[in-house]
Every structure is written in C-alpha cells, then in structure tokens.
Amino acid sequence: MSDNLELEKRLTRQDVIKGWLYWTFFSHSNYNYERLQATAFAHSMIPAIKRLYGDDPEETKAALKRHLIFFNTAPDIGSVIHGAVYAMEEQRANGRPVTEDAINSTKVGLMGPLAGIGDTITQGILVPILLAVAIGLTGLDAATGGVSGSGNPWGAIMFIVFMLIWHVGVHYVAFTQGYKQGRSLATSLFKSGLLDKVVVGASVLGNMVLGALSASFVVVYVGLRIEAEGTTLALQTDVFDKLLPGLLPLVTVLLCWWLLQRGMHPITLLVIIIVVSFIGAYPFFGPEPMWVTDACGSSIFQPYAACTYPAAG
Amino acid sequence: MINRALAKREISNPVRIALLVMTVIIAINIPNIAHGLTVVQETEAQPTQINLFQAALVGILYYLASSPWLFGSSFYTIYRPLAAGLLVGFVFGDPGQGALIGAAINLVYLGFISAGGQIPGDPALAGYVGTALALAGGLDYGTALTLAAPIGLLGTIVWNARMTVDSVFVHMADKAADEGxxxxxxxxNVLYPQIWLFLITAVPVTIALWLGGGFIIDLINGFPVWVLHAMAISGGILPAIGIALNMRFIFRGSAIPYFFIGYFVFVTSAGAVPLTVIAVIGGALAVLHVTLLGDRVSSVTKPEKAPKTSEGA
Incomplete structure (x- = not known):
C-alpha cells in the first residue's frame, strides 16, 4: 500500500484500533448455527464503514450487507482477514478497482486455512500444554484422591493471565499487520515454513507433557487377588507391576486414543468408562452386606493405589 | 564486517538460548514460589450448603465464561474447568482447593476443541457446577470428576439453545443493514444475544445450585461405599479421554516417541521429576528435534488424514 498517501478517504489509526477491539471482544458474542460469526464480522467493520461511507447511506447499506454473509475463522490469527478487508475497503472507497467479489473471495478464501491453523495452534496445542503445566502446579495428586493437603491457586492464575496476554496480543498483531500488508501476509505466513516448525516443535513438547500427565493422573489399579493352594497372587503388584510399571494406565490411554481415531464419539467412550468403573467397583468378592463393603480386595478395580488389605485370616 | 557479524551471531546464539531456557524455568516456577510465600495459614473452611449469594455468583461466573466481556478471551481462559475451579474457589473462600478440583475436572476436557461451532460437552458448566458441588460437599476429586462429566453433557443443551436462537438475531442484523x-x-450482535445468553446460563445455574445443590450433595454422601469407589475409579480413568482427545492432534509421526519418554520418566521417578521439569526438557527436545529435521519439517506436518475436529454433537 505504497500509494496510501494519495488516497482521498483514509482510515485513521483509531478506526483500526476500534475495529480490532470490536472483533476481539465480540467475535463470538452472537455465535449461531446459521452464519456463525457473520454479525461479529459486520460489527468489526463498522468503524471503517462509518469513516469511508458515512456520508452515503446507500454505500453504508451495501457495505453492511456485504459483511453479513457467512463467516467463521479462528478469532485470534483470523483477524489477519479483518485487517486485510479494512485495507481493501479503503481502496474501494477511493474508487480503486476493488470489487465486492474480490472482498468476498478474500474472506472466504482465507477463513478456512486460518481457522485450521489457528485452531490447531491455540486450541490443539497451546491451551492443552499450558493447562497441563498449570494442572501440575495445582498440586493435584492422583495417589491420594486430592483430599489431603491444599491446592496451589497460582498455576490457574498463571494460565488465565498468560492466555489473556496471548489472545489479545495475537489479535492485535494479526489485525494491524493484516491491514498494513493485506492478504500477502497470509500467503507469506503459509509459505515461510515457520508454522510447520512451530507445529512440529510444539507436538514434541506436547507429547512429553501428555505422557507425563498420563502417568500422573490416569489411575487403573486392579485390586483382585487370586488365592490358590495357600498362596495369594495380587494381580496388580505381582503381575502387572512386574511386567512393566505403569502398564495399565498406558494401555488405557492408548486404547482410548485408538478408539477415538477409529471414529468413536467421546461421549460413547465416557459412558463405557463409567459403566466399566461401576462393574469394576462392585464388591463381588466381599462379605455381606455388599453395599457397605470396602473395595479393598473385594472388587475388580480399586480406587487410587493406596489400600491396605485386611489381615488374612 | 560480514565475518565479524557472523562471529558475533555464533557467540550470542547459545547464550540467547541459555537465557531463554533459564527464563522459561523461572517463569514456570513463579507460581510455586508465590504459593510458598502466600501459604501462611490454612483454614479448612467447609461450608455444607450453597446459599443464594454463592449460587448467584457461580451462575454469573458461568455466564461470563461464555460472554465476550473478558477481551473475548473467555473461551480460552475462564471457560476451562481449571480457571472455573479457581474462581468458584474464591466464591467459597478456598481458591487453592477450588483450583485443585477444577484441575481434576479439566483433565477430562484437556483435548477439548471447538471447530466449526460444535462442542463435545461443556467444560465450563462441568467446571463451575462440579467445583461448587465438590467444595460445598467436601467431595474428593475422583467423585467430583465423575459427577462433573454428565453435567458437562447437559451443557451441550445450553450451547445448542444459544447457537439456534442466535440465528434469529442475524435476521435482525439483516433488517438493520437494510435500513443502513x-x-x-x-x-x-451484542445486546440481544447477551441477554439471551444470560437467561440460559446464569439463571438456570443459580437456581439449580441454590435449590438442588444441597440435595445432590446429600444424595452423594448417602451413596453406598462401593458407588463412591466406582466414582473414584472412573475419576482415575476418565482423564484418559481428555488426554486421548488431545493426542489426536499431536500423537503422530516422529513426535510419538516423546510421549513414551514423558510417560516413563514420570513413572520410574514416581513423580520425583515434576511436570514442569518434564515440560522444560520437552521444550529443549523440541528445539533439538526441529533443528535436526531442518527443511524436512514440512513433510512431517502433512498428515495422511486430517483429524476429525468436529464431533457433531
């Protein structure tokens, strides 16, 4: 936009900031099945529309309608589109050959790829890794069931503050740079290979953290004991722990992943796990009356690891 | 000149990386340090009933979690159960314990991702209502987690009500555009959908917690031992879903081995190597991995099959 100086109608810095704020705040205010973020897009265009077409009611109407079409993208990185459309509207208002079709195709063409990238980086990688670290900081302990000791609130506070800064910062940079560089920014973003590096690097880090998280919070403990010929074989300590420490939680996580990969709905999986837990907790092997029986050694599974068996006798 | 510049660069790079790593370690541990400084006296506040004031605050917080008022970043911050637990903890006077329970509930929603306007369950509802019930009833985290899972499923009703009715406001926007x-x-975009959102989030949660909170807590505390054990057992297995959902995005290609490294470092050290340290090691390995891959990095990120991001609830 080297010829910006020659433009008769110009957007001020304030207009761009306003547009950014409107989009940052209200991108999902009226999220709906029909057109998703359509009204939010139109809302964020209003500072530009007022400045550029404020004195022309017909153009105002046309511009508002133009931006009320179906729109959906990642709110943070996607604001590149808003910045670019600000620049295009500015050109159009000054009689440059920017057609309505060109604006629409920019929006439609960029919103899909940017949604994919934005959702993967923010929702798929950054939020879970930060959450995992913050969860680790709260002092949650699977071995005790979280009843002993008090939690540390600072991990959660760190999570909120960090995500807030990230969200607002990425929004601002994407919006203002989108305005300055137009749609070429999005193209160069995809071509540079930087995003690939970020995704691969974050996958490595994410896998480490998820692995540690599985080990620390997924608890599958078999309480069953087999008594034969005078000796007792505790399945957990005598079999599974000897095969490989942490074998059952690992198998559980990998099984869940495999089932989800195969297309199982997470809610189905959730119901299966709850049903299996109830069957596993029922004290089939305990003395009567069963509804007051402790799980120790009387059911297939056992809550948490700590459980002292009653003295044999 | 060029040589000098190159030499300067070569010297400064390792220093820069070392500084960066140190900064990351210190930044990650700030919450731990802050916790050590703030924990002076621990009062075991144990309210047994949820009063109207507390119920209303939790209801309003749940509304805020879906609203745009926090720079539009609610969805990435206070919509997550960890943050929800912290805030509910403040309402009940024990942010540490609240964050702990929120962290536990968050494990199920670790892989939570919304793409194209579909969500599998509602982490915020599970987080706010689940933590409120757990804090008021003194439940342990496994029970809280199992209780929160079905509540989260109820949340999809709220989401659908929002997404469906919001479509009406799009037509109002159309009409306004026609009039310029x-x-x-x-x-x-802002007023009408936010009034509607408040009606379907804050109001039902307040009423449910105020009138039904005590009932649910009494019900749970009256459960037989084995049912409580079943809830604790499923509380140990359910985090596998959250982890597995997230694994669909990153558990692939050359990043897979790192999952097992993270898992067995944690298992064999029995938690002596904390999650934060594993995250820092993961960061170092990520840099190493990306550097060694070099230009082949883009061939890694091209998945054979794109992950199914939408659950189609």
Missing part, C-alpha cells in the same frame, strides 16, 4: 443502521447491527 450501524447501531442496529451492533445491538443485534
């Missing part, structure tokens, strides 16, 4: 009224578009 920018104010009308803003009202349709």
């Amino acid at each position: 009224s920018t104010r009308g578009v803003i009202l349709a």
Whole structure:
C-alpha cells in the first residue's frame, strides 16, 4: 500500500484500533448455527464503514450487507482477514478497482486455512500444554484422591493471565499487520515454513507433557487377588507391576486414543468408562452386606493405589 | 564486517538460548514460589450448603465464561474447568482447593476443541457446577470428576439453545443493514444475544445450585461405599479421554516417541521429576528435534488424514 498517501478517504489509526477491539471482544458474542460469526464480522467493520461511507447511506447499506454473509475463522490469527478487508475497503472507497467479489473471495478464501491453523495452534496445542503445566502446579495428586493437603491457586492464575496476554496480543498483531500488508501476509505466513516448525516443535513438547500427565493422573489399579493352594497372587503388584510399571494406565490411554481415531464419539467412550468403573467397583468378592463393603480386595478395580488389605485370616 | 557479524551471531546464539531456557524455568516456577510465600495459614473452611449469594455468583461466573466481556478471551481462559475451579474457589473462600478440583475436572476436557461451532460437552458448566458441588460437599476429586462429566453433557443443551436462537438475531442484523443502521447491527450482535445468553446460563445455574445443590450433595454422601469407589475409579480413568482427545492432534509421526519418554520418566521417578521439569526438557527436545529435521519439517506436518475436529454433537 505504497500509494496510501494519495488516497482521498483514509482510515485513521483509531478506526483500526476500534475495529480490532470490536472483533476481539465480540467475535463470538452472537455465535449461531446459521452464519456463525457473520454479525461479529459486520460489527468489526463498522468503524471503517462509518469513516469511508458515512456520508452515503446507500454505500453504508451495501457495505453492511456485504459483511453479513457467512463467516467463521479462528478469532485470534483470523483477524489477519479483518485487517486485510479494512485495507481493501479503503481502496474501494477511493474508487480503486476493488470489487465486492474480490472482498468476498478474500474472506472466504482465507477463513478456512486460518481457522485450521489457528485452531490447531491455540486450541490443539497451546491451551492443552499450558493447562497441563498449570494442572501440575495445582498440586493435584492422583495417589491420594486430592483430599489431603491444599491446592496451589497460582498455576490457574498463571494460565488465565498468560492466555489473556496471548489472545489479545495475537489479535492485535494479526489485525494491524493484516491491514498494513493485506492478504500477502497470509500467503507469506503459509509459505515461510515457520508454522510447520512451530507445529512440529510444539507436538514434541506436547507429547512429553501428555505422557507425563498420563502417568500422573490416569489411575487403573486392579485390586483382585487370586488365592490358590495357600498362596495369594495380587494381580496388580505381582503381575502387572512386574511386567512393566505403569502398564495399565498406558494401555488405557492408548486404547482410548485408538478408539477415538477409529471414529468413536467421546461421549460413547465416557459412558463405557463409567459403566466399566461401576462393574469394576462392585464388591463381588466381599462379605455381606455388599453395599457397605470396602473395595479393598473385594472388587475388580480399586480406587487410587493406596489400600491396605485386611489381615488374612 | 560480514565475518565479524557472523562471529558475533555464533557467540550470542547459545547464550540467547541459555537465557531463554533459564527464563522459561523461572517463569514456570513463579507460581510455586508465590504459593510458598502466600501459604501462611490454612483454614479448612467447609461450608455444607450453597446459599443464594454463592449460587448467584457461580451462575454469573458461568455466564461470563461464555460472554465476550473478558477481551473475548473467555473461551480460552475462564471457560476451562481449571480457571472455573479457581474462581468458584474464591466464591467459597478456598481458591487453592477450588483450583485443585477444577484441575481434576479439566483433565477430562484437556483435548477439548471447538471447530466449526460444535462442542463435545461443556467444560465450563462441568467446571463451575462440579467445583461448587465438590467444595460445598467436601467431595474428593475422583467423585467430583465423575459427577462433573454428565453435567458437562447437559451443557451441550445450553450451547445448542444459544447457537439456534442466535440465528434469529442475524435476521435482525439483516433488517438493520437494510435500513443502513450501524447501531442496529451492533445491538443485534451484542445486546440481544447477551441477554439471551444470560437467561440460559446464569439463571438456570443459580437456581439449580441454590435449590438442588444441597440435595445432590446429600444424595452423594448417602451413596453406598462401593458407588463412591466406582466414582473414584472412573475419576482415575476418565482423564484418559481428555488426554486421548488431545493426542489426536499431536500423537503422530516422529513426535510419538516423546510421549513414551514423558510417560516413563514420570513413572520410574514416581513423580520425583515434576511436570514442569518434564515440560522444560520437552521444550529443549523440541528445539533439538526441529533443528535436526531442518527443511524436512514440512513433510512431517502433512498428515495422511486430517483429524476429525468436529464431533457433531
């Protein structure tokens, strides 16, 4: 936009900031099945529309309608589109050959790829890794069931503050740079290979953290004991722990992943796990009356690891 | 000149990386340090009933989690159960314990991702209501987690009500655009949908917690031992879903081995190597991995099959 100086109608810095704020705040205010973020897009265009077409009611109407079409993208990185459309509207208002079709195709063409990238980086990688670290900081302990000791609130506070800064910062940079560089920014973003590096690097880090998280919070403990010929074989300590420490939680996580990969709905999986837990907790092997029986050694599974068996006798 | 510049660069790079790593370690541990400084006296506050004031605060917080008022970043911050637990903890006077329970509930929603306007369950509802019930009833985290899972499923009703009715406001925006009224578009994007959102989030949660909270807590505390054990057992297995959902995005290609490294470092050290340290090691390995891959990095990120991001609830 080297010829910006020659433009008769110009957007001020304030207009761009306003547009950014409107989009940052209200991108999902009226999220709906029909057109998703359509009204939010139109809302964020209003500072530009007022400045550029404020004195022309017909153009105002046309511009508002133009931006009320179906729109959906990642709110943070996607604001590149808003910045670019600000620049295009500015050109159009000054009689440059920017057609309505060109604006629409920019929006439609960029919103899909940017949604994919934005959702993967923010929702798929950054939020879970930060959450995992913050969860680790709260002092949650699977071995005790979280009843002993008090939690540390600072991990959660760190999570909120960090995500807030990230969200607002990425929004601002994407919006203002989108305005300055137009749609070429999005193209160069995809071509540079930087995003690939970020995704691969974050996958490595994410896998480490998820692995540690599985080990620390997924608890599958078999309480069953087999008594034969005078000796007792505790399945957990005598079999599974000897095969490989942490074998059952690992198998559980990998099984869940495999089932989800195969297309199982997470809610189905959730119901299966709850049903299996109830069957596993029922004290089939305990003395009567069963509804007051402790799980120790009387059911297939056992809550948490700590459980002292009653003295044999 | 060129040589000098190159030499300067070569010297400064390792220093820069070392500084960066140190900064990361210190930044990650700030919450731990802050916790050590703030924990002076621990009062075991154990309210047994949820009063109207507390119920209303939790209801309003749940509304805020879906609202745009926090720079539009609610969805990435206070919509997550960890943050929800912290805030509910403040309401009940024990942010540490609240964050702990929120962290536990969050494990199920670790892989939570919304793409194209579909969500599998509602982490915020599970987080706010689940933590409130757990804190008021003194439940342990496994029970809280199992209780929160079905509540989260109820949340999809709220989401659908929002997404469906919001479509009406799009047509109001259309009408406003026809009249060239920018104010009308803003009202349709902000005011009407937010009133509706408040009605379907804050109001039912307040009523349910106020009138039904004590009932649910009494019900749970009256459960037989083995049912409580079943809830604790499923509380140990359910985090596998959250982890597995997230694994669909990153558990692939050359990053897979790192999952097992993270898992067995944690298992064999029995938690002596904390999650934060594993995250820092993961960061170092990520840099190493990306550097060694070099230009082949883009061939890694091309998945054979794109992950199914939408659950189609």
